[in-house]
Amino acid sequence: MEQSTYRRYSWQSIGAAWLALFCFIGFGVTFVALRGPLAAEMRWTEGELSMAFAIMMASCALSALLGGVAVDAYGARPAFAAAAVMGFLGCLLGTLTTSASAYAMAFGIPAGVATGLMWVGAAVSVRDWLRGRQFGAAWGIAFLGAPVAQLFLSSLLETMGWATGMRVFGFLVLALMGAAAALAHKAPPREEAEADWTFRETVMSYPFWGLVIALFASVVAEFVIWAQVVNFALVAFVSLFTIPLAGVASDYLVKRFGREPEARKAMLVIGAGFGILACVLFLFTDDRLAFTIASAVAFALYWAVEVGGAIGYAASVFGRRALGRIWGLVALLCVGIAPGVGAFFGTYMPDASWDISTRVLYALGGFVTSALAAATLPVVAPEHRVKRTMESAAAMR
Known part of the structure; x- marks a missing residue:
């Protein structure tokens, strides 16, 4: 592979990881930002809402483990594409529910699957292309997606109703993770x-x-x-x-x-x-x-x-x-x-x-x-x- 191509793929992989980590943290930010309006409108308790977050975290953990198998075999691109679809579905289906248990399942499971794929895909995507003395700076650039999500989404969602906010974030995940899938590349041969x-x-x-x-x-x-x-x-x-x-x-x-x-x-x-x-x-x-x-x-x-x-x-x-x-x-x-x-x-x-x-x-x-x-x-x-x-x-x- 030519050096210029390798350099371009490296930067594209960093960009893909940045988008994935933005969306990964974004799910937590969105849940916290919209929890108050959701509880007030649907009259759900804090415990009922916490169940959705717990299911999302459990699904994230299992998805990361199983997704790691796919990432090792096929690279981060399929994982990011699947995360785009699952993340969008989780946000969309969550707005269609009328009970806390249905919300926990409809939002928690797809969102958890998506975040697990984002987390593993981002880490492997950066490390595949940048190693040794290049990895730290590359990961630092990619990981900036996390604080940017915290600051940007907190400001964006606080002015919206919970259903509107979730739909907006869902479409954002679909677009950004679709872009991440397009930017990602399968790993080069091992040294x-x-x-x-x-x-x-x-x-x-x-x-x-x-x-x-x-x-x-x-x-x-x-x-x-x-x-x-x-x-x-x-x-x-x-x-x-x-x-x-x-x-x-x-x-x-x-x-x-x-x-x-x-x-x-x-x-x-x-x-x-x-x-x-x-x-x-x-x-x-x-x-x-x-x-x-x-x-x-x-x-x-x-x-x-x-x-x-x-x-x-x-x-x-x-x-x-x-x-x-x-x-x-x-x-x-x-x-x-x-x-x-x-x-x-x-x-x-x-x-x-x-x-x-x-x-x-x-x-x-x-x-x-x-x-x-x-x-x-x-x-x-x-x-x-x-x-x-x-x-x-x-x-x-």
């Missing part, structure tokens, strides 16, 4: 010296489960804090600057260390460290305004670093052979389960003795656990995995 783990080898290894523990603990802690004290809009605004800067910084570490797994591991530890900083600021800062600003910056840095570090570590250690399935399983555990655990301890913990400070201490423990787990991760893939790739490539010549 000779690239790690080549199978899915079975990966899930039987400590690097995988160490990564899951690190990410799971940080996501639980993150959602404890989200439920308490963090200003979403402020975090999203600050993230417009911290996300690309974090990507560039992570690529600098790759150059500095000379080994990508070591740099991505360092970013996981640093990301958890920013979460620890936010918790400490809350516990020891009496000025609420100062805390709001400082914690927003700390969480924006955490948000910018953690996910990219996890994807980069997984891809640099295990290779791209089964990356869709690997990241899908990570999503099943860390997107499907961890947010619910964190939200439970952050909001629904029935023990009245759990005041906000106690919950923040719980979050602090989660971030410390994440940092310790990340610190134990190995930094080099076993040599026989790489050697097998090189031997296979030589045999094909």
Whole structure:
């Protein structure tokens, strides 16, 4: 493949991932923004509405795992096309229901399937075309779709009724994910010296489960804090600057260390460290305004670093052979389960003795656990995995 073609495909893949992450976060933003008008008009309780979100998250987790199989085999384009259709149907069908249970199923299942495909497709799409010292900056550009969705959709939907808002977002998903499917490309051939783990080898290894523990603990802690004290809009605004800067910084570490797994591991530890900083600021800062600003910056840095570090570590250690399935399983555990655990301890913990400070201490423990787990991760893939790739490539010549 010519260098100019490769460069064009790389930028198109970044654009496709940006659109996918915009829509991925957009579903959560849309649900939150329209929850009040929906409850008021339909007279549904908070618990009934929460059921729809829970079903969406569960469907997202399962879709990410199954979608990873398709992404590994066929690339991100079919996944994005399916996400466009399912996301549109979820928004449209949700507006046609008259009961909370019907809404939960009609909206939650298609929307969950769509978001799972978006999440896995975006990660694999970027990593397939940009690796090593290029991945961090590329992921930083793609991940900007998330805070842009938070800021843009919150402003757009607050002036609309819930049914109109859902239809508008549904058509937006159809258009943007259709464009993402057109931009996406199947992965180029794997490189000779690239790690080549199978899915079975990966899930039987400590690097995988160490990564899951690190990410799971940080996501639980993150959602404890989200439920308490963090200003979403402020975090999203600050993230417009911290996300690309974090990507560039992570690529600098790759150059500095000379080994990508070591740099991505360092970013996981640093990301958890920013979460620890936010918790400490809350516990020891009496000025609420100062805390709001400082914690927003700390969480924006955490948000910018953690996910990219996890994807980069997984891809640099295990290779791209089964990356869709690997990241899908990570999503099943860390997107499907961890947010619910964190939200439970952050909001629904029935023990009245759990005041906000106690919950923040719980979050602090989660971030410390994440940092310790990340610190134990190995930094080099076993040599026989790489050697097998090189031997296979030589045999094909």
